[in-house]
Amino acid sequence: MKKNTILFLWFLTAAASIYAQIREDTLIHVPDVAAERPDHAIYFRENFEMEIAGAGYTITDSETEADYIIQLEVKPNVILYDDGTFGDAPPDEDQYLLHIALYSAEDSAEIVAFTFPFTELEEMYSFNLYLVYEAMANVPITRLADVEIAEEDDNWRNKWLYLRVSLDYPVISAYIIKESVKSERPGYDPIYQGNEIGVFVGATAGLELQFLDWMSAEAFFNIRFSDPVDEFAFIPGIGLQLKFPLKPAKHFMLSPYLVCNTQAPTAGNYVDFPQWAVGGGFQFGAKGGSTGAFFIDANYLYSIGDVVIRNRSGWSPERIHYTRNVISIGLGYKIGFFDRPK
Helix, strand or coil: CHHHHHHHHHHHHHHHHHCCCCCCCCEEECCCCEECCHHHHHHHHHHHHHHHHHCCCEECCCCCCCCEEEEEEEEECEEECCCCCEEECCCCCCCEEEEEEEEECCCCCEEEEEEEEECCHHHHHHCHHHHHHHHHCCCCCCCHHHHHHHHHHHHHHCEEEEEEEEEEEEEEEEEEECCCCCCCCCCCCCCCCCCECCEEEEEEEEEEEEEECCEEEEEEEEEEEECCCCCCEEEEEEEEEEECCEEEECCEEEEEEEEEEEECCCCCCEEECCCEEEEEEEEEEEECCCCEEEEEEEEEEEECCCEEEECCCCCCCCEEEEEEEEEEEEEEEEEEEEECCC
């Protein structure tokens, strides 16, 4: 009765420990059983394969395809007596020992080994499933199949190419006057220092090449709609970002970058507009499907040269010079193509 109680408790413990494992993708190989009696060899191999399959694992005939190997060996129960001699076990004790060992097929490392005594094969029908659970309870939770799934989930940020689209909103678009505008009327100045010009939402489309795990380059096209002193303007531009992806966790990535941009208004109150702007930014991306990411993009651009606008107030000077500084926030999505080697 005591033996049955202990076996029952062990069975519950083993069953609970393997409950969360994904079994069907675990390949188990049972080689020929080493035994003096042929009926022992046939019985234990057939029954262990049956119980392993019944527990949800997959049996494979090839050792090279297996994730784990269960080796079985049956030996007579030999007793060491006090006088140093060996002999068969007395009739009232178990006559055989079933030795069970679980190995990793990848490196042949022994994971667990234990021995179970018995006399008659018929009594083993009650214990074979328990012995399988006792061995498989020691299989690590992280197995080959789990690693492959994790790698697949991580592929979204390890692509050769990304196509991105985003909507951009300039939080600050400051055209700061460079010279004081003196009115022809004493004491009255129609345009003030630090004049800000409102800019509406724009958009960006780009193609990013991740040529190194920690570096990528993106060529992009963007458009902006601005209001240069109460006159609408459409500003298209092209540019290049040099990014430095950081991948601290599998569900998000960080990409600080340097950027240069060239743009030219097609309309508006501009007399001259700087061709080039330079700056930097930061892109935070979070996994959005198996191949893409949603991202937030924040950047700063400084135009190299003056923005020159006509003074339509009728007073001098006729042209007013500004420096242009823009801080933008973008929201977008990018989708990747072609897996990179890791």
